Amino acid sequence: MSLRFRLALAIAxxxxxxxxxxxxVVFDRERSDRIDRARLSATIIVLAEARIENRSAxxxxxxxxxxxxxxxxxxxxxxxxxxxxxRPATVLADVDGETFVIAGTLLSRETGERIYHxxxxxxxxxxxxxxxxxxxxxxxxxxxxxxxxxxxxxxxLARPIVRSAALxxxxxxxxxxxxxxxxxxxxxAELGRALDDMAAALGTKIRxxxxxxxxxxRFSADVAHELRTPITGIVAASSxxxxxxxxxxxxxxxxxxxxxxxDLLEVMRLESVRPDDVRQDAFDLVRLVVDVVAQxxxxxxxxxxxxxxxxxxxxxxxxxxxxxxxxxxxxxxPPIEVTVGEDGSVTVRxxxxxxxxxxxxxxxxxxxxxxxxxxxxxLGLAITRGQATVLGxxxxxxxxxxxxxxxxxxxxxx
Numbered sequence: 001m002s003l004r005f006r007l008a009l010a011i012a013x014x015x016x017x018x019x020x021x022x023x024x025v026v027f028d029r030e031r032s033d034r035i036d037r038a039r040l041s042a043t044i045i046v047l048a049e050a051r052i053e054n055r056s057a058x059x060x061x062x063x064x065x066x067x068x069x070x071x072x073x074x075x076x077x078x079x080x081x082x083x084x085x086x087r088p089a090t091v092l093a094d095v096d097g098e099t100f101v102i103a104g105t106l107l108s109r110e111t112g113e114r115i116y117h118x119x120x121x122x123x124x125x126x127x128x129x130x131x132x133x134x135x136x137x138x139x140x141x142x143x144x145x146x147x148x149x150x151x152x153x154x155x156x157l158a159r160p161i162v163r164s165a166a167l168x169x170x171x172x173x174x175x176x177x178x179x180x181x182x183x184x185x186x187x188x189a190e191l192g193r194a195l196d197d198m199a200a201a202l203g204t205k206i207r208x209x210x211x212x213x214x215x216x217x218r219f220s221a222d223v224a225h226e227l228r229t230p231i232t233g234i235v236a237a238s239s240x241x242x243x244x245x246x247x248x249x250x251x252x253x254x255x256x257x258x259x260x261x262x263d264l265l266e267v268m269r270l271e272s273v274r275p276d277d278v279r280q281d282a283f284d285l286v287r288l289v290v291d292v293v294a295q296x297x298x299x300x301x302x303x304x305x306x307x308x309x310x311x312x313x314x315x316x317x318x319x320x321x322x323x324x325x326x327x328x329x330x331x332x333x334p335p336i337e338v339t340v341g342e343d344g345s346v347t348v349r350x351x352x353x354x355x356x357x358x359x360x361x362x363x364x365x366x367x368x369x370x371x372x373x374x375x376x377x378x379l380g381l382a383i384t385r386g387q388a389t390v391l392g393x394x395x396x397x398x399x400x401x402x403x404x405x406x407x408x409x410x411x412x413x414x
Contacts, residue, residue, distance in 0.1 A: 011191065012143045014164045018195065019139030021172035022202055027131060030209050034067050034124040035101070039090040042103035050105050051253060061119070064178060066112035075116055079100040079104055082112050092121065099125055134205070138198055167195060176203040278390060279313040289340050292318055296325040297336050304340035312344075312409055316387045320395075324348040324405045332403055343390040347406045354399035 049062060063072045065080070074095050082089035084102040090103045099121040107113035163180055170178035176199055180192035238254045239245035254301075284306040293300050325348060328336045332350025339347040381397075388395040393409035 011164065014168055015142035015145070015195065016139060016282035018168040018171055019135065019142050019198065021168065023139060025172065025174060026202060027128070027135065030131060031128055034128070035092060038119055038121055038124065040105065042090055042101045042117050042119040043088050046103040046105050046115060049117065050107055050115050061117055063116040063118070064107070065114045065116070065252050069113070075102065080114070084112070099124055131205070137200060142194060142198050145191065154216060157299040164195060170384065171199055176206060279315070280311055281314055282309065282311050283314045285310045285344055286340050288314060288318055289321055289338065289346060291320045292325065293338055296322055297329050299334065300325070300336040300338050302338045305342060308340055308344060310344050313391060316391055317409070320384050320387050320407055321346055324407070326403070327381065328403065336372060345406055347404065349402060349404045351402040354396060354403045356399070
């Protein structure tokens with residue numbers, strides 16, 4: 001086998017590896033993102049529908065099972081079992097030749113009624129097929145061009161091959177701003193520009209996909225905003241009801257719905273927070289924690305120095321501490337211990353069953369635990385972790401004779 005042929009084959013292989021590696025990364029990332037967004041959208045809708053008392057209008061995308069309603073054969077048994085456990089769940093399934101994201105949640109533990117929402121995934125599948133075709137075309141073009149350049153300039157390709165291989169590794173690692181930037185008008189420079197054009201095309205495609213993700217995020221936020229006004233009216237109207245058990249239940253459900261919408265809005269806002277939105281005020285961390293403990297967990301044991309002066313965003317810090325205390329009160333067991341460190345850290349410990357297997361998913365959206373730590377909407381720790389990230393800190397969760405949550409912020413001593 002001649003050197004020219006081997007060099008041509010090497011260049012063609014590099015181009016193929018670049019396109020294959022980047023194509024796989026791009027395609028896998030896009031498919032995962034689209035599935036996650038579809039699951040989130042379907043979950044939001046089914047949770048909202050589950051809190052509607054009367055559903056007189058026929059909705060082809062909604063199915064109710066249990067009670068007097070028969071089981072729908074389109075619902076996978078796996079999803080039905082997960083929903084029966086009392087947690088919202090989703091599954092990607094093929095229904096009569098069409099792909100759907102099916103989200104379900106439990107309506108009533110007493111009757112076993114369950115509600116499911118069918119969200120079509122066909123438009124996403126079409127977009128992914130188009131992306132796959134584009135990546136194949138780019139890969140073929142880059143491979144053919146690489147082989148041609150290798151035949152024409154066999155004696156000059158050693159150095160550009162090394163640089164091309166380095167570019168391939170950077171692109172495969174996700175550095176889509178990597179470029180060769182070769183000068184000249186010969187075939188080697190042309191090859192370098194072709195690879196740069198390919199990287200630029202892929203970078204443009206990813207930016208377009210990111211813009212699509214932003215539009216999906218805005219859609220979710222708009223849904224939450226649209227729900228906010230009617231739910232606020234429901235809360236206000238329910239406050240005028242009498243003190244009967246039914247009226248009390250309506251008020252509780254209305255407040256739960258309002259809390260869910262506010263949590264959804266806060267999650268969406270956290271994704272678009274800019275550095276200028278974060279306040280930098282001087283305050284006493286100990287005093288803030290004392291006030292929050294008095295409101296949320298008055299029986300908790302507090303261990304703290306006299307003063308810990310810091311500079312950070314007090315509203316966000318208060319929100320984090322309040323969420324951690326609420327989580328400990330709701331899911332743990334006393335005694336609840338709160339410790340404020342000299343370094344500005346805040347640790348909340350309960351003596352309940354701990355996170356257990358839920359620890360790996362704690363902080364994810366709509367992630368809810370089994371057993372003693374079940375209940376809620378799965379947004380509390382997600383908001384807490386998001387607020388900590390906005391402040392440039394981190395939230396450490398672990399099990400140590402109960403659940404232990406430690407907030408560490410890059411606070412500046414005032």
